[in-house]
Amino acid sequence: MLNVLAIWLTFAFFSFGILGLNYIYTREASKRPWKIKTDKEYMPKISIIVPTYNEHEIIGYKLRNLAKLEYPKNLMQIVFIDSQSTDPTVDVIRRFAENYPDVNIKILMENKRKGKSSALNAALKSCTGDVMVVSDADCFWPPNTLSKALSYLADPTVGAISGPKKLLNPEDSWVTKSEDEYLKSMNLMKLGESKKSSTIFFEGGFSAYKNSVLDRFDPYETGSDDCGTVIKVLEKKFRAIMVPEAGFFTTFPETWKGKVEIKIRRANQLVQIFRRYAVLLFKSEIETAKRTVAKNLLVYLLAPIIFPLFVATSFFLMLEFPLTILFLLVFLIPKVRGYLMEAALNYMILLYSIILSVSRKKFAVWKKPQGRTSLTEDMLLQKELI
Numbered sequence: 001m002l003n004v005l006a007i008w009l010t011f012a013f014f015s016f017g018i019l020g021l022n023y024i025y026t027r028e029a030s031k032r033p034w035k036i037k038t039d040k041e042y043m044p045k046i047s048i049i050v051p052t053y054n055e056h057e058i059i060g061y062k063l064r065n066l067a068k069l070e071y072p073k074n075l076m077q078i079v080f081i082d083s084q085s086t087d088p089t090v091d092v093i094r095r096f097a098e099n100y101p102d103v104n105i106k107i108l109m110e111n112k113r114k115g116k117s118s119a120l121n122a123a124l125k126s127c128t129g130d131v132m133v134v135s136d137a138d139c140f141w142p143p144n145t146l147s148k149a150l151s152y153l154a155d156p157t158v159g160a161i162s163g164p165k166k167l168l169n170p171e172d173s174w175v176t177k178s179e180d181e182y183l184k185s186m187n188l189m190k191l192g193e194s195k196k197s198s199t200i201f202f203e204g205g206f207s208a209y210k211n212s213v214l215d216r217f218d219p220y221e222t223g224s225d226d227c228g229t230v231i232k233v234l235e236k237k238f239r240a241i242m243v244p245e246a247g248f249f250t251t252f253p254e255t256w257k258g259k260v261e262i263k264i265r266r267a268n269q270l271v272q273i274f275r276r277y278a279v280l281l282f283k284s285e286i287e288t289a290k291r292t293v294a295k296n297l298l299v300y301l302l303a304p305i306i307f308p309l310f311v312a313t314s315f316f317l318m319l320e321f322p323l324t325i326l327f328l329l330v331f332l333i334p335k336v337r338g339y340l341m342e343a344a345l346n347y348m349i350l351l352y353s354i355i356l357s358v359s360r361k362k363f364a365v366w367k368k369p370q371g372r373t374s375l376t377e378d379m380l381l382q383k384e385l386i
Contacts, residue, residue: 202226
């Protein structure tokens with residue numbers, strides 16, 4: 001029995017212990033001051049790229065949000081790249097551009113819908129900025145985002161920045177409430193990683209890259225235009241960081257099904273990304289954020305494989321009365337229960353994605369998230385985003 005208990009403790013450590021230690025470590029790191037030279041006067045010429053596909057119901061909000069940005073209009077180019085929309089998305093953008101000639105808007109059309117990374121790379125050829133900023137059509141920035149966030153790129157060691165995702169509808173359902181708590185934890189960990197060195201997790205809602213660092217989006221075709229692009233930034237020995245000033249708002253599906261669909265898609269991309277990182281570490285071709293990469297390989301590749309073994313041994317040991325009582329007492333703590341359930345869900349989805357990866361299945365073309373149906377004008381007005 002002692003041997004089984006030792007095995008169970010080992011499985012528990014790799015399933016939750018590393019995750020818990022990582023949270024504690026990055027939480028403490030997030031409280032430390034930045035070791036970065038920011039410059040509030042740094043205002044580079046920027047190109048904002050917004051990929052679109054059937055965005056008719058929300059594109060008007062996005063346009064109003066971009067037009068409200070507090071950044072010199074003569075230094076800002078906005079490039080919309082449309083992937084064969086079958087609704088009036090492009091017409092809405094054209095009318096807006098005609099009515100607001102002071103906003104530098106360029107509209108590009110793809111001949112074939114090939115996926116977000118492909119669209120971004122097509123748009124990149126027409127961008128004139130020194131900094132490339134990417135944003136999804138359903139993500140909205142506070143007006144002062146650019147003037148505050150871009151100051152971090154003034155540091156010569158920083159090649160790219162991203163921002164924390166925040167929900168516009170955190171109280172809509174228990175699903176959005178749990179996601180809101182999850183995002184707060186993830187944002188804290190990414191901030192801690194950034195202050196130590198770099199984070200490898202970027203968001204499509206706001207990510208900015210120095211043109212001198214960016215060759216193309218997702219160069220290794222991981223299916224992720226954000227996290228996949230960061231790989232090359234780190235390879236070139238630049239830092240990739242998440243800054244609180246680059247926070248953006250979006251909605252999230254209210255249903256369990258919608259949540260799982262998004263997480264399966266994201267997990268599939270992460271598995272591809274970490275496969276690439278594993279190769280780079282093995283070949284000693286990555287130096288920046290090496291510890292962060294190695295730690296996340298344990299969390300996102302090894303832990304999901306160990307987790308089913310932890311569950312199996314837990315059921316076996318629960319036949320022992322003292323362990324059963326201890327397990328139930330811990331599980332009855334609401335916050336602990338919430339974190340354990342969220343971690344368990346993510347592990348199972350990651351394990352499923354690892355299996356998909358072995359079978360070489362990828363998600364090359366993005367689909368519209370269900371959460372957009374809950375987006376309202378009032379939400380955006382309350383946050384002063386439009």
